[in-house]
Amino acid sequence: MGCAMHLHRDTQAAFRAALSTQDVPPGITAVGDLARRFSVYRNTVMHSLTDALVQRFPVVQRIVGRAFFSATAKVFVVNHPPSSPIIQAYGTDFPNFLATFPPAAGLPYLPDVALIEVLRGQAYHAADATPMSPDTFRSAITMAPEDAVLTLHPALRLATSEHPAMSVWRMNQSGMTPSTVDPGPEAALIFRRADNVIVMPVPFDAADIVAKLAMGVPLGVVARDTPPDKLSRSIATLLSHGLIVGVDHPQA
Amino acid sequence: MLQTRLPDAVGIGFKRAHFDALRTTKNTLGFLEVHAENYMGAGGPSHAQLAALRTDYALSIHGVGLSIGGAGPLDAVHLKRLAALCDRYQPESFSEHLAWSSHDNAFLNDLLPLPYDDETLSTVCDHIDCLQDVIARPMLLENPSTYVTFETSTLAETDFLTAVAKRTGCGLLLDINNVFVSCTNHRADPRAYLADFPLHAMGEIHLGGHDAEDLPSGPLLIDSHGTPVADPVWALYAETIAHTGPRPTLIEWDTDVPDLSVLLAEADCAAGILDGVRHALAS
Structure with a gap:
């Protein structure tokens, strides 16, 4: 019993890990096309979090374009997932991230534009x-x-x-x-x-x-x-x- | 114990873009539902809108981020926020999901599945006991839409939900679109699921749209909340309501949100089904 009580933690950890890779976690089944069916979760997590950034940083997206923003947002989501379920507050670190993100180095004003968008969100909900x-x-x-x-x-x-x-x-x-x-x-x-x-x-x-x-x-x-x-x-x-x-x- | 004080009528999920239209358009909505996590700022227009709507409509607060099905303890800070929100708006109903969404301090913003066994049953029940204690009211627990299952599951989802409701005294939120999505994905019969579902504990029904994709192994339905309610889901809804009588029913539409008129037309459709059952029961 002692081991069994920690099973769910292990299951969840494996599931979480597989969201960041191309693997399917162990112990998962489906009627077929398991990888595609599991990928719904992986896609939803990534899409919902990058979409939260699109909602919060529309001007940054307009400046860099959808494709660049999407690629940038994915790197940010992987390295800086939200720690809080209050998703409207997600992305407070995005300006700092942009400042150190080499592909954005050609737009030195971009982190400050992102900061304006962060501050606007804070002002809205204050x-x-x-x-x-x-x-x-x-x-x-x-x-x-x-x-x-x-x-x-x-x-x-x-x-x-x-x-x-x-x-x-x-x-x-x-x-x-x-x-x-x-x-x-x-x-x-x-x-x-x-x-x-x-x-x-x-x-x-x-x-x-x-x-x-x-x-x-x-x-x-x-x-x-x-x-x-x-x-x-x-x-x-x-x-x-x-x-x-x-x-x-x-x-x- | 009554787990919901929502009227046996139809409501919609409130979206900010619909605020003015909701205040000026005559409608027969019985209640509005909001996502708890969208009202956790300190102040500003969001709260002003909700406070204004609260005076005209019954309110359902629907949490999407507590991770009740998570292996770890509930987020104590988030519990306090939920309690403060319930205290502030005194909703007729509070609901959350049978799912997990946080792991090791990362919030994944999706409703992720869990195996159904004795361990997860006791974890979920402990979490619901804790939540109901902190918010000082009973909650409704929603059945998930799922895309995979776990080899370690020893309980059917309906048996799991039945046991949770019995142990914790919580009510259940029956999402009929989720039933249809999950059952289709797992080649199961949604009518058999509904026959096993403890309808006596059901305090609210959700209806929403889904996306569909054809795979070699059969259809993959994805719970997207971005389209009208599908015909088979309407049929299951009518059959369920015929069995239970009118119950609080919500139209969910969370992505690609259309004009309010589209949501009101969906709500009218549900209200027509409710009225039909009401008349049938009265005659």
């Missing part, structure tokens, strides 16, 4: 929060603006790239015609508006300010190395998109 109105915000910081620490919306993500990744992402939306873009770094705020996720290009210094605010740096500290008009412009941008959801005064 927690809800009630935005502060500009008036509520102003009265909340009046007492001690220097010490104020902002809480930004949980769906807000910040993307920065050494490449024009936001422009590439934008011109590869369906219905758009790609053209040449100016090289150089780009940054964007990614956030929800109603049911949509917005990718909004921002200047690098504005991205820097938002990054500090998101980390909980008090307004007074951010102001030390930021021109006042730039700081107030960034805060106005955040307020106008409903991205400030709280103000604390931890020093008080």
Whole structure:
């Protein structure tokens, strides 16, 4: 009995192993054409996981084409299978994988385009929060603006790239015609508006300010190395998109 | 114990693309079913849509990723997510599959088969006891579609399901397309399967489409959920319902999802069969 109790684990391990090879696991039967019948499982596993990547990275697929994407996705699925059944979150490592995938080396912006798609998915499913109105915000910081620490919306993500990744992402939306873009770094705020996720290009210094605010740096500290008009412009941008959801005064 | 509080009516699987149409199209749907794993984000439009639909429809939450038939222990984190989801939406029914989908921390995103023997029976029962404990409600267990069988199996699938329902108190979700697919693939008689199936424990029926391929050894049917329900499956459905009376029935369509009108036409077809049985029983 002692041995028998581990049979299912062994059966499952052999089945799992055969999904990654061209073999049929031992102890499996069918009415005939066993290899073809078993291959339904192998094909479904691969197809469902590569399709999850197609769903999550439509712009990357549009840039590289279906055949290249499919081949790339298969390599990724084999080497980085999901660890969670929440399949909509699968592919968070795909940008890093692309950065080290030699066949994609000719498209140095591609990992950052993939990152935008990862961040868009995160923004879509992030927690809800009630935005502060500009008036509520102003009265909340009046007492001690220097010490104020902002809480930004949980769906807000910040993307920065050494490449024009936001422009590439934008011109590869369906219905758009790609053209040449100016090289150089780009940054964007990614956030929800109603049911949509917005990718909004921002200047690098504005991205820097938002990054500090998101980390909980008090307004007074951010102001030390930021021109006042730039700081107030960034805060106005955040307020106008409903991205400030709280103000604390931890020093008080 | 009632394992489902779904109405004895027809529902469809909810797809995001149908949200607006579902809110504005007059329909007679009795319930909606969603895949649990699609609602495990913290917030955003998915939850807003489900919360809005929840006020108009009875809800079935259908898990596709717990790996109840897996040899290892259930994923404790995933169990907690399922419990939180049931707590949040108070579904009329929760269901999962007689299958495994995770192995050594890899999630394979498919419903994979298991041998039916004493060892797997006790593993599956332990997992269902654990799940029903954590979600604090009974569940329905769905019969799988299979493409191969195991030489080590000592129990028929129907005997296995009967024993699971008896030991754990869970209900069963009878997927009649899966019955037809599996029986065709294994050259077995779907009517014999249904005769052996413990219909008294059945809390819901699934109907979906399949793909077909001709092999030298006979047809290979693949459970694809991307086509209308096939005629032989409709026939088996009508025979089953004639036997049990009207039961909650779901139209599943998960790939190449068509317009809502196509799903509603399938649902109307099922509702017509239910109504016919209802009238026959009443007369």
